[in-house]
Amino acid sequence: MNLKQLADSLNLSQTTVSRALNGYPEVREETRARVLAAAKAAHYAPNSRARRLATGRAMTIGHVIPLTGQTEMVNPIFADFLIGAGEVYGREGYDLLLSMVTDGDTEGAFRQLAANGSVDGIMVQAPQAEDPRIALLQELKMPFLVHGRTGDAKGYSWLDIANVRAFRRATDFLLDLGHTRIALINGQAGFDFAQRRLRGFEEALAARGLAPLPHLVANDAMTESYGYLSAAAMLDGPEPPTAFLASSVIIAIGLRRAAGERGLRLGRDISIICHDDELSYLNNDVGGPDFTATRSSIRAAGRRCAENLIALIHDPEQPPIQELWDVTLTVGRSTGPCPTI
Numbered sequence: 001m002n003l004k005q006l007a008d009s010l011n012l013s014q015t016t017v018s019r020a021l022n023g024y025p026e027v028r029e030e031t032r033a034r035v036l037a038a039a040k041a042a043h044y045a046p047n048s049r050a051r052r053l054a055t056g057r058a059m060t061i062g063h064v065i066p067l068t069g070q071t072e073m074v075n076p077i078f079a080d081f082l083i084g085a086g087e088v089y090g091r092e093g094y095d096l097l098l099s100m101v102t103d104g105d106t107e108g109a110f111r112q113l114a115a116n117g118s119v120d121g122i123m124v125q126a127p128q129a130e131d132p133r134i135a136l137l138q139e140l141k142m143p144f145l146v147h148g149r150t151g152d153a154k155g156y157s158w159l160d161i162a163n164v165r166a167f168r169r170a171t172d173f174l175l176d177l178g179h180t181r182i183a184l185i186n187g188q189a190g191f192d193f194a195q196r197r198l199r200g201f202e203e204a205l206a207a208r209g210l211a212p213l214p215h216l217v218a219n220d221a222m223t224e225s226y227g228y229l230s231a232a233a234m235l236d237g238p239e240p241p242t243a244f245l246a247s248s249v250i251i252a253i254g255l256r257r258a259a260g261e262r263g264l265r266l267g268r269d270i271s272i273i274c275h276d277d278e279l280s281y282l283n284n285d286v287g288g289p290d291f292t293a294t295r296s297s298i299r300a301a302g303r304r305c306a307e308n309l310i311a312l313i314h315d316p317e318q319p320p321i322q323e324l325w326d327v328t329l330t331v332g333r334s335t336g337p338c339p340t341i
Contacts, residue, residue, distance in 0.1 A: 084302025227254025289332030
């Protein structure tokens with residue numbers, strides 16, 4: 001079925017049907033719903049070239065990934081986010097343009113995309129605490145959405161999890177179990193999420209009259225080997241921790257390896273809480289949760305970020321879309337009371 005046949009079957013003009021399919025706001029919602037239902041029933045898929053001509057849009061979303069050699073973007077967390085976003089892009093008829101650029105070339109890549117008109121919007125991920133990409137995209141007047149946030153988070157669209165609350169709650173959980181020597185194995189220090197997680201950790205300790213022990217706080221790219229090496233050094237050093245708080249389940253796997261090599265049993269001799277992005281290939285629920293974890297699906301975040309970015313593309317004059325998601329704390333086998341010495 002082509003566009004004319006679909007329009008004839010609905011007794012509507014081709015222009016109206018095209019605008020309904022492409023999200024134009026002036027189409028009445030009841031008309032849009034009728035068109036979408038008929039298109040789905042007829043398995044109608046608009047020709048991508050015709051759709052670009054009809055809308056004046058590129059029908060493409062850009063992801064620009066800077067390669068620093070230590071980036072946290074090219075990893076399983078990013079992959080699951082991209083899967084979630086890609087589900088929405090495909091459903092809404094958008095393509096994905098993934099640009100890998102060397103560190104320092106990000107500004108040039110954004111300016112080139114804006115000049116070429118090759119994308120309709122930009123998805124920004126892993127924002128730094130002070131991130132120049134936001135001001136640049138505002139200058140270029142390109143629709144964009146940030147997964148995460150930075151600074152006071154005003155004046156632009158973002159979706160983030162409540163990192164401060166999550167890590168304050170996780171730290172409180174360990175403190176309630178009697179742990180006071182708690183190690184934080186965090187992400188790279190420059191990232192906004194890592195700074196917020198550190199703040200939550202510090203706030204929980206301060207409320208009990210405690211402060212972080214400098215030798216029990218680490219920052220780096222969130223890999224299994226980083227978790228393993230950090231835990232090994234801390235467990236073999238002076239005043240070893242009785243509990244770990246990890247910024248990723250990937251880090252926690254490294255912590256578990258280091259603990260196991262030293263004969264330490266999770267939940268009895270050592271405790272671990274991690275943040276679990278519910279990665280598709282690392283299921284923390286098989287046989288019951290292995291790790292006690294703060295949890296929020298990165299794939300669901302990808303879907304929602306994509307939906308919100310497309311909404312901004314369709315209506316660029318609307319106020320910024322800002323969403324803060326709370327996380328759940330799931331108790332697993334990796335935590336227990338502080339062991340007596």
